[in-house]
Amino acid sequence: MQGTAEYLRSLNPAQHQAVTHDPSVPLQILAGPGSGKTRVLTCRVAHLVDHYSISPEDICAVTFTNKAANEMRERLKKLIGPERTMSLVMGTFHAICAKLLRIYGTRIYLNANFSICDADESKRIIKDLLKPHLAVVRDVPLTLKPAQVLSEISHFKAKGITPSQAKLAAVGTGHNFALNAISENSRIIAEVYEEYAKELKSTNSLDFDDLLIFGVQLLKTDPNIVKNTRHVLVDEFQDTNAIQFELMELLASANKCISIVGDPDQSIYGWRSADVENLQKMKTRLPTTVQIFLEENYRSTAGILRVCLAIISEDKKRIPKTLYTSHGNGPLPILNKCEDERAEGIFLAKEIRRLVAYSGGSFGYGDFVVLLRYNALSRTIETAFQREGIPHRFLGGKKFFERLEVKDLLAYLQVVDNPTFTPAFVRVVNIPKRGIGNKSIEELVAQAKKNGISPMAMVEGIVSDDIPDTKPPLRRKVAPFVKVILELRKQAKKGEYADELIRNLLELIEYQEHLKSTQPDWETRWENVRELITFASQMEPPSYTEDDESPPATDAELNVGPPAELNRGNITPLRHFLESSMLSTDTQTAEEEANKPKVIISTCHAAKGLEWPVVFVLLVFEGGAFPFARSEDHDEERRLLYVACTRAQGLLYLTHCQTRCTEGKLSHVLPAIALLNFHEIAFTSRKDLLPVLPEGDTSLIFKILQRPMPDSQEVQRLVAEL
Ligand code: ATP
Ligand code: MG
Numbered sequence: 002m003q004g005t006a007e008y009l010r011s012l013n014p015a016q017h018q019a020v021t022h023d024p025s026v027p028l029q030i031l032a033g034p035g036s037g038k039t040r041v042l043t044c045r046v047a048h049l050v051d052h053y054s055i056s057p058e059d060i061c062a063v064t065f066t067n068k069a070a071n072e073m074r075e076r077l078k079k080l081i082g083p084e085r086t087m088s089l090v091m092g093t094f095h096a097i098c099a100k101l102l103r104i105y106g107t108r109i110y111l112n113a114n115f116s117i118c119d120a121d122e123s124k125r126i127i128k129d130l131l132k133p134h135l136a137v138v139r140d141v142p143l144t145l146k147p148a149q150v151l152s153e154i155s156h157f158k159a160k161g162i163t164p165s166q167a168k169l170a171a172v173g174t175g176h177n178f179a180l181n182a183i184s185e186n187s188r189i190i191a192e193v194y195e196e197y198a199k200e201l202k203s204t205n206s207l208d209f210d211d212l213l214i215f216g217v218q219l220l221k222t223d224p225n226i227v228k229n230t231r232h233v234l235v236d237e238f239q240d241t242n243a244i245q246f247e248l249m250e251l252l253a254s255a256n257k258c259i260s261i262v263g264d265p266d267q268s269i270y271g272w273r274s275a276d277v278e279n280l281q282k283m284k285t286r287l288p289t290t291v292q293i294f295l296e297e298n299y300r301s302t303a304g305i306l307r308v309c310l311a312i313i314s315e316d317k318k319r320i321p322k323t324l325y326t327s328h329g330n331g332p333l334p335i336l337n338k339c340e341d342e343r344a345e346g347i348f349l350a351k352e353i354r355r356l357v358a359y360s361g362g363s364f365g366y367g368d369f370v371v372l373l374r375y376n377a378l379s380r381t382i383e384t385a386f387q388r389e390g391i392p393h394r395f396l397g398g399k400k401f402f403e404r405l406e407v408k409d410l411l412a413y414l415q416v417v418d419n420p421t422f423t424p425a426f427v428r429v430v431n432i433p434k435r436g437i438g439n440k441s442i443e444e445l446v447a448q449a450k451k452n453g454i455s456p457m458a459m460v461e462g463i464v465s466d467d468i469p470d471t472k473p474p475l476r477r478k479v480a481p482f483v484k485v486i487l488e489l490r491k492q493a494k495k496g497e498y499a500d501e502l503i504r505n506l507l508e509l510i511e512y513q514e515h516l517k518s519t520q521p522d523w524e525t526r527w528e529n530v531r532e533l534i535t536f537a538s539q540m541e542p543p544s545y546t547e548d549d550e551s552p553p554a555t556d557a558e559l560n561v562g563p564p565a566e567l568n569r570g571n572i573t574p575l576r577h578f579l580e581s582s583m584l585s586t587d588t589q590t591a592e593e594e595a596n597k598p599k600v601i602i603s604t605c606h607a608a609k610g611l612e613w614p615v616v617f618v619l620l621v622f623e624g625g626a627f628p629f630a631r632s633e634d635h636d637e638e639r640r641l642l643y644v645a646c647t648r649a650q651g652l653l654y655l656t657h658c659q660t661r662c663t664e665g666k667l668s669h670v671l672p673a674i675a676l677l678n679f680h681e682i683a684f685t686s687r688k689d690l691l692p693v694l695p696e697g698d699t700s701l702i703f704k705i706l707q708r709p710m711p712d713s714q715e716v717q718r719l720v721a722e723l
Contacts (some may be wrong), residue, residue: 269640613649
């Protein structure tokens with residue numbers, strides 16, 4: 002109980018009220034960045050367990066990213082102990098649904114060994130499906146791209162529109178207007194949507210949207226699954242979409258105890274159908290909902306907060322709210338204009354190196370983040386960092402799991418686990434090279450489809466002589482592949498751990514040799530392979546395994562409620578591993594990060610909810626970053642800039658260039674004043690700030706970070722050395 006008292010003592014009165022609020026009354030905690038929303042949510046979980054004696058397995062906490070779930074888990078381990086923390090149901094909506102579907106999916110006729118199809122694989126499927134459609138249309142200029150079609154399909158799914166409804170709507174368009182590119186495009190998108198859904202079904206796979214859709218379907222079919230859930234908590238609620246709202250309601254259907262935290266000013270996923278109106282919707286659905294506002298920002302210096310508030314206050318439609326800090330000014334944010342993007346990269350690298358050196362050991366590389374509006378901006382930064390020897394890594398996205406070598410190995414394991422998953426089969430049937438060309442693979446897939454079986458079943462049949470060889474040499478070529486898959490399948494069924502399976506796989510296919518002969522940078526790639534093994538070996542093993550034919554959980558098991566089952570059911574170690582890899586957004590563990598601190602490069606979207614001592618935001622270019630040229634919603638762009646700048650604790654840099662090379666063309670760029678009222682904001686220009694970290698105010702940075710001030714003599718010595 003002493004732990005309890007301690008965490009309550011660290012809260013301000015409004016936070017305390019939120020944490021201790023009666024669990025049976027729905028709660029909305031609305032507040033600006035850095036005001037402790039996530040901290041309050043974490044403490045509330047601890048309080049529900051510790052004070053209200055709610056079993057951890059009956060509490061469901063939803064975070065926006067897996068990284069956030071891990072961080073919350075780490076904090077809770079300290080507050081309520083590792084054992085109780087591990088029993089909590091905690092993760093993103095996607096991860097929670099994936100687990101429920103693994104265990105109970107058979108109740109809605111899903112196979113437990115479904116594969117999770119990532120955006121890349123979805124795009125590849127759509128590309129193939131799109132081809133014949135585009136070939137038929139001649140007179141109408143069509144510009145459909147797989148990514149665009151996928152995003153449209155995703156919007157349909159988020160709104161609960163089925164393929165047949167989409168088709169009907171598209172026909173409607175065609176009747177109303179003359180046949181033109183727009184109506185033709187919608188018709189094609191609707192048709193591809195239908196074919197795509199069929200393709201996923203026949204390959205026994207679900208894309209990310211499906212995880213939510215089927216999750217909803219499952220809980221609607223059998224609400225008993227969550228009948229013991231006593232409390233549902235959701236972080237970053239402003240970015241939930243309609244289907245996630247429905248999921249939240251279903252998860253909480255037993256007694257409607259819900260606590261959410263959110264900030265409408267930070268809603269940045271409108272483009273992915275997130276709906277900030279969900280805040281109002283919750284109040285309408287649960288009229289007893291109480292709202293609590295937090296107004297003190299603990300994260301940033303006053304100088305930084307002032308700039309952030311100046312950015313967001315340009316949004317005339319927003320409801321103003323109070324956000325103040327008791328911290329002093331600190332060094333003012335720094336606006337830095339560079340000649341071009343190359344100079345910008347070098348500026349970042351040098352500035353980081355200088356701060357690390359001058360801070361007398363107080364700043365390490367892990368204290369810096371470079372925030373980008375979109376990923377492609379990272380190229381020049383990376384080049385500069387490589388040249389200047391600044392250790393760095395990407396956050397978010399699926400960078401690690403997107404690498405060729407990682408994808409190859411995962412695809413092999415996917416085929417082992419779910420032989421009907423065609424995209425994985427297509428990827429690796431000819432890796433290492435077995436003389437099976439793309440054309441043969443295409444024919445094989447088409448033939449299998451005609452026969453109503455999967456390509457894997459087809460080659461298995463050919464090798465075992467149950468199916469006649471379509472092209473006689475094929476049998477010989479696919480035989481080694483089939484042998485590897487069968488061998489690993491046997492091991493996986495026995496419950497072999499994923500790291501061991503990967504090691505065996507590497508040996509069976511002589512993967513290192515393959516990399517050596519095909520990839521000039523094979524050594525780095527081999528490092529990634531080893532990293533994957535490490536990742537696999539660090540997984541907490543599922544406590545119980547069954548094979549595919551296991552019956553669905555019994556009613557007796559059901560009475561225990563889902564959380565206890567979440568580690569059980571049809572989750573073999575391999576499946577558990579695949580799921581974590583497919584849903585993972587970041588592989589670096591906190592421990593690794595502490596050992597090898599690196600500057601983070603991240604998109605602004607992925608940085609949501611996080612904080613760093615020093616933040617660089619690559620700023621405004623016309624036709625470039627803020628506002629993003631393709632975005633029509635300038636308010637959302639402004640909120641995104643606000644999210645980016647509010648990540649900073651001690652130092653905030655905004656950089657922009659005079660000229661920039663876009664798509665090979667040099668263009669003059671103007672800061673997009675649309676988002677920022679520059680002259681109203683107090684900035685420091687570079688030359689005023691340094692050579693050494695400014696005295697006086699700088700101490701505030703270290704106070705916020707709760708680190709000792711660098712020894713000034715030591716700093717002087719370092720400066721003299723430089
Ligand atoms: P965001 O909107 O960016 O997600 P948030 O509202 O969730 O921000 P937190 O991340 O929970 O804010 O907290 C921001 C920082 O302030 C954290 O470092 C947290 O530990 C610290 N903090 C929060 N409340 C207090 C408090 N009462 N006393 C001291 N530090 C606090
Ligand atoms: Mg937060």
